[in-house]
Amino acid sequence: MTNATEQAVLQLAVLVGSLRAQSFSRKIAKALTARAPDSLRCRFIEIGELPLYNEDLEGDPPAAWSAFRAAIRECDAVLFVTPEYNRSIPGCLKNALDVGSRPFGKSVFKGLPAGVVSVTPNKLGAFGANHALRQTFVFLDMPVMQQPEAYIGNAAELLDANGAVKSSDTAAFLENFMGAFETWIKTTRPGGSSFDAFMKQREKIAEDYVNGDATSLKAIVTHSEPATFFSPRGDHLEGADTVAGRYERDATSFHEGGSTDLEVLQASASGELAFWTGLQHARARMGKNGEPTEMTLRVTEVFRLEDGAFKLAHRHADPAH
Ligand SMILES: Cc1cc2nc3c(=O)[nH]c(=O)nc-3n(C[C@H](O)[C@H](O)[C@H](O)COP(=O)(O)O)c2cc1C
Structure with a gap:
């Protein structure tokens, strides 16, 4: 096939699990996407305005739900960058997963490769959120990258006043993560988009x-x-x-x-x-x-x-x- 889309870049949805203006998670997400390989086009898809999931609304779904579902459908993979709330994921992120997963049988997440980065200013690296998210991927049928894992603790110390990563070690870690994720996406979806x-x-x-x-x-x-x-x-x-x-x-x-x-x-x-x-x-x-x-x-x-x-x-x- 002579294919005009052969060199097409992969569309990567980036979902940030924090709505805070000064969110460490968002800053880390930006640092990650800034280091993404050229073949990944990163697109932040916002989740803060999604009405809480209520199946009764499916007859005439809120416009924000439809727009969110359409945006994810255009993507080839999803990168989740999330803080930990009470050893799990924040409600806004769970709501986005629920909205995208319905109506039953029409989940926009099905089959999309996923990557997870958990972020916290505390020491434990938000392990609980990272793995709570991984648990949902089983039912969502999303193949999630296993290695490298990314539990980013002490986030406040890693970033300067402008939100840039301070050390070259952190920068290298983030770049390596994105490179591995690109490989994971291409392995999981060998045909590209x-x-x-x-x-x-x-x-x-x-x-x-x-x-x-x-x-x-x-x-x-x-x-x-x-x-x-x-x-x-x-x-x-x-x-x-x-x-x-x-x-x-x-x-x-x-x-x-x-x-x-x-x-x-x-x-x-x-x-x-x-x-x-x-x-x-x-x-x-x-x-x-x-x-x-x-x-x-x-x-x-x-x-x-x-x-x-x-x-x-x-x-x-x-x-x-
Ligand atoms: C409701 C709530 C629960 C939290 N629970 C945890 C927790 O379980 N583990 C943790 O490391 N930090 C916890 N924190 C602190 C967050 O890590 C901290 O607020 C962080 O800055 C949130 O991420 P963000 O900067 O991306 O918004 C919690 C914060 C809130 C508001």
């Missing part, structure tokens, strides 16, 4: 299709409305069942021995939607004799996130001349 990974899968599915096998395509075609298909024949179809049926029927016109390549000119994902547009080059065996035919299609596909998975909601393909 979730849509980049999906697009690699999409290419394989296209290959199956031009070999007459629509099984893998079926798994990514939406069964929800709206669904549309502007086919290479010039017609257009509407409705999830109609479109899915047509994809299956059209696949039967291909014989084994075909190949295809997606030349992606643009691809992007944001919130609930993702798209790619470009050229699909194919060498397909069609018709009674299965003679190889070269073709290039101009393609735009739109995907919708449904239960955490990208589903094909629209395809426009027509022959390039």
Whole structure:
């Protein structure tokens, strides 16, 4: 695949578990993100204005919940930097986890690699908060980096009046942590961002299709409305069942021995939607004799996130001349 998003940076959500203006945790979070490798784009996502989680509000969720969920959905991993309150995590952070984890089955955290840094001006390194957070990752299904661990005690002594880290040892520790976290994210999500990974899968599915096998395509075609298909024949179809049926029927016109390549000119994902547009080059065996035919299609596909998975909601393909 010629992929325009191949060099895409990884989006890292940073959640700080303190709302205090002079928070040590936030200062440490800034010191960490300042030392992040170039491939990580760090984005502080604020949690202080999230209304307390109440399942009764899910029918018409508060705008702040929706914005928070959408922001996390755009990210590839989450870094938690938190103080310890009463040997656990502060309520604001637990609330953010609860908001992001619901509605049931639609958690925005599911599968995202996590890193934890606990911070305290006291001596014990906020171990209790660090591990209380790790406990939630089991049910949230977030693979958390195990090593290096980061329990930052005596935070007041580590930072100067401007919030910068004083010693080169601390700076090196933070930089090493971010480097290890980058490796962890790439190991856990080898395809890079979730849509980049999906697009690699999409290419394989296209290959199956031009070999007459629509099984893998079926798994990514939406069964929800709206669904549309502007086919290479010039017609257009509407409705999830109609479109899915047509994809299956059209696949039967291909014989084994075909190949295809997606030349992606643009691809992007944001919130609930993702798209790619470009050229699909194919060498397909069609018709009674299965003679190889070269073709290039101009393609735009739109995907919708449904239960955490990208589903094909629209395809426009027509022959390039
Ligand atoms: C409600 C509350 C509970 C606290 N409990 C702990 C604790 O269990 N362990 C600890 O090391 N510090 C505890 N502290 C002190 C915090 O570490 C300290 O206030 C710290 O500055 C908070 O982090 P921040 O600077 O990022 O806001 C507590 C503070 C508050 C307000």
